[in-house]
Amino acid sequence: MTIPSFVIGIAGGTGAGKTTVSRLVTRDLGDSVTRIPLDNYYEDLSHLDFEERQSVNYDHPSAFEWELLRAHLEALLEGQSVEMPQYDFEIHNRKEERVTVEPTDVIVLEGILALYDEEINEMMDLRLFVETDADVRILRRIRRDVIDRGRDLEGVIDQYLSTVKPMHEQFIEPSKKHADLIIPEGANSVAVNLLEEKLRAEVDGDAVRSWERGSLEEELGEKR
Numbered sequence: 413m414t415i416p417s418f419v420i421g422i423a424g425g426t427g428a429g430k431t432t433v434s435r436l437v438t439r440d441l442g443d444s445v446t447r448i449p450l451d452n453y454y455e456d457l458s459h460l461d462f463e464e465r466q467s468v469n470y471d472h473p474s475a476f477e478w479e480l481l482r483a484h485l486e487a488l489l490e491g492q493s494v495e496m497p498q499y500d501f502e503i504h505n506r507k508e509e510r511v512t513v514e515p516t517d518v519i520v521l522e523g524i525l526a527l528y529d530e531e532i533n534e535m536m537d538l539r540l541f542v543e544t545d546a547d548v549r550i551l552r553r554i555r556r557d558v559i560d561r562g563r564d565l566e567g568v569i570d571q572y573l574s575t576v577k578p579m580h581e582q583f584i585e586p587s588k589k590h591a592d593l594i595i596p597e598g599a600n601s602v603a604v605n606l607l608e609e610k611l612r613a614e615v616d617g618d619a620v621r622s623w624e625r626g627s628l629e630e631e632l633g634e635k636r
């Protein structure tokens with residue numbers, strides 16, 4: 413049985429590069445890492461029809477099933493496996509099937525509101541916020557939604573202005589204050605390399621020292 417030793421949260425606006433950072437920093441960890449997309453914990457909306465689901469505000473915290481996510485993270489941290497839901501963006505709903513996820517040394521929770529929930533933040537050893545300019549993010553978002561997800565441009569623009577941008581300002585940007593580190597411009601190689609080394613050391617069991625969250629100001633103050 414594996415008890416996870418290092419839990420990371422990666423938050424940031426849409427198109428910031430969260431998924432890329434999460435993939436890059438864990439690329440050499442093989443089976444020692446589990447990446448959990450927050451999207452998997454969007455509420456089950458099977459009781460709504462497609463049109464109704466299209467008009468849901470998916471950038472608001474209420475769109476997520478926080479209870480289930482908390483329970484799953486707690487279970488993983490106790491060494492138990494979980495049946496994780498899967499999300500389908502095309503139908504705006506949770507898929508029927510779940511996948512069994514086993515606990516691993518490193519766990520990465522990645523999503524727009526990964527640093528939103530206080531209890532979930534408490535479970536994390538490292539909280540990252542990926543910060544990328546809004547113009548770059550919307551361009552990436554257009555490319556992804558129009559080209560990869562077959563949505564129409566007008567719809568993407570409307571959604572951005574009506575929910576994505578205001579919710580970013582109201583909930584996502586303020587969650588940055590919970591971060592330990594802010595990563596500028598997504599997958600910048602210096603930040604990625606530092607994080608990769610840290611994770612490697614955690615998995616190999618030779619991390620120099622374990623961390624406790626808090627200010628170290630006093631430590632320095634004594635020497636002044």
Ligand code: UZR
Pocket residue numbers: 425426427430454469470471500501503504505523524571575576
């Ligand atoms: P990332 N989202 C959808 O467009 N449809 C859904 O069914 C569920 C989510 C979008 C969501 C958010 N918002 O901006 C984005 N809207 O997925 C988050 N509107 O994903 O962090 O990869 O950009």
Ligand code: MG
Pocket residue numbers: 430431432
């Ligand atoms: Mg992503």
